[in-house]
Amino acid sequence: MAIPPPPGPERSEGPYPPAAQGPYQGPYQGPYQVWGQGYSPYNRPAPVNGLAIVALVLGILCFLPAVGLVLGIVALAQIRKRGERGKGLAVGGMVMSSLGLALLVLAVATGGVSDFWDGFKGGVNDSARTGTVFSLRKGDCFDEPGDSSKSVAVHVDKVPCAGRHHAEVIANFAMSGAGYPGRGSLRDVADAKCRTFERAYAMDAWAVPDDVRLYHFIPTRDSWNLGRHSIICMLESGDGKSGLKGSLRKDGFTLNADQFAYLQAVDTLDVALRAAPAATHVDDDLRGYKEWATSVSVALDDEAHLLRGHGWFPAAEKPVATLVDDVEASREEWTKAAAATDADTFSAHFEKGLKLIDPRGTVTARKVLGLTTTPPSNDGGGGSRDNGGSGGGLEV
Template sequence: MSTPPPPGPEQPQGPQGQYPAPHPQGPYGQGPYPQGPFPQGPYPQGSYAPPPYGVWNPYPHPPQPSHNGVAIAALVLGVLCFLPAVGLVLGLVALRQIKKRGERGKGMAIAGAALSSVGLALWALAIPTGVASEAWEGFKEGAAEETLSVRKGQCFDAPGGSLQGETYDLDIVPCDGEHDGEVFATVTVPDGSYPGDDRITSIADDKCYALRNDYAMDVWAVPDHVDVYYLTPTRQSWRLGDREITCAFGNTDEKGTLTGSLRNDATTLDADQLAYLESVRDLDTVLDREPEAYAEDDLDANTQWAGEVRDAVAAQTEALRGHTWTGDAERPVTALVKELQTAREHWANAATAGDPDTFYEHYDAGYAFYDGAKTIDVREALGLDTSPPEYDYDSGEDSGGDLDV
């Protein structure tokens, strides 16, 4: 939009019926300058060329007052509903400063104070009704969920492929392909103050090793290069509500991976397979409690344990007898039951042995059935793995590791 010339003598119209562009007034407002032509200045001439001379403003305006910074802050806090009490105070302070200094921003100060008042009222309503605490709990649960992103039955890749040290995220991948780990259990630690790194590790070690056979019931099908690892809360994630230990299978070689799922439980097994493996699992649990001390050093502890094995063998025998087997499994199971009866008699004699030599005589005979030919026959008939695992009694159960989150 063009600006009309100041009042004065009528200006002659140009060819297009418009006033020619006015020229700046002289320093004392004494009429227009001559209407050119003017000598060219140092600027290039064209449709967007600067004027050839400096321009004085004939009607100067006074400078505008600046915006009050406190008013801006009050408006921001009011819009965000963040620290509403602070936003209200800042709005009132800004109004006083604006009146005293003649600054701009009165509308922003009023709006900020009003919005903060509404936010303060909402907070006052939320606290007694529990809304605020629920929101905080939701935040903590969300943070914990973000920290622990894998669940039982899922396979994952760890950053860098390592299941050692700290991590903040795991990538869930299909179990069919290569992966770094497979989650087989989760354990919730009781609430309270952080128990410390050593205590968390001890809980994870005990619980994860105890739960591994519930997920991979057929221990023969677990490769020798697979071991137990666990994700544990850190002191920082504990503050956000993280109470979960995640137990996972991983490769004993830090650079190695796993392929395929190791899961074999009620979700993947048929009724016959499940019945057999449950009976084996219960006996294995007792056999794993063998005393560390030899019979020569603590005969009582060993004979007491032998009595527990005797009862576990009897329970397995009754479980196998009580199940109705289908297909080709009935005959090999019947043969295994007869062997178990003989083994039970040896464990009974070991439980009453009066000296170490007698104990070990029946100990060896009672163990003879374990993972023997008749066991392999039953497994073959049931379609289970028929390759007995290699037991490394010297390595213990400490070759796994922990991954903090």
């Protein structure tokens, strides 16, 4: 026997009215709502106020505390108005800025700011002035603290060259090689190269005081093993007490074109005159004196060509031309001395040639060119300043 189905809802018989159709209704409606562009099913958090962040940063750094306090107040007003986040940041910045402002007022009232600034300036000046010997560079002026007569030096105080100072650096060059060359070898190199650097740095030898001597720093074995291979050449006060005043630098960095051209020309002769034989009398080394005369004659010829080849300003043309005439006349005498067969003939031409290049004959040209016009008292005849070699040095 068939079991009848459970009773269901009563339904009416007859036709059913069609469901209402919208103008965009498709054949199937899914169970999920479709979100159009520009809408999101999730709630976005409110943005953090930018001024609140800035106020907190200024408060933490104690930088411009008054500004940090004002920005915190403005940030709170914007947060209330716009519904933004960051109230805690703004309040924290205001608190810390207020503390910083209070400390600043206290420091000003007690003079703490002035003390801090003075100490800061002093620290900067000390760090700029004080250093090791190895920090010295060409053109630096410095003092040696303590006993400058000791054989080993490490620390120096850099000072402005315009004021009183102990020494002035004329060159800083590095030695090559891995092994320590030895003290004697380093001193020989320093003596030779520092003399060359002196001529290039202080081209106007007349401007260098008579009591100034050439000095140098050479590395010790320990410094060498640490990679410090520099030799430092300097000019210093001869007595080590009175010091130098003003820079001794006279080179292409400080001279004008005419001054540089003149000093470059006369340096050619100065170098040759310094190479005189060691023998006191011509009779003792006639051959050596004749070779020397030949080199001086060549140097005089080079000097004349350099002086004639430069385009001088009008006021300098005549005194320089007169100087060139003397140089060429002197060259003829030195050439004759180089060809002499006996000491008397050599001496006669040597004396005439030397007289024609007397330093006092260059004073007029020097004055017009704006160079020093007082010859050094130890002048050797050609305007050079030769104190017999390097004054020695210290190990560093």
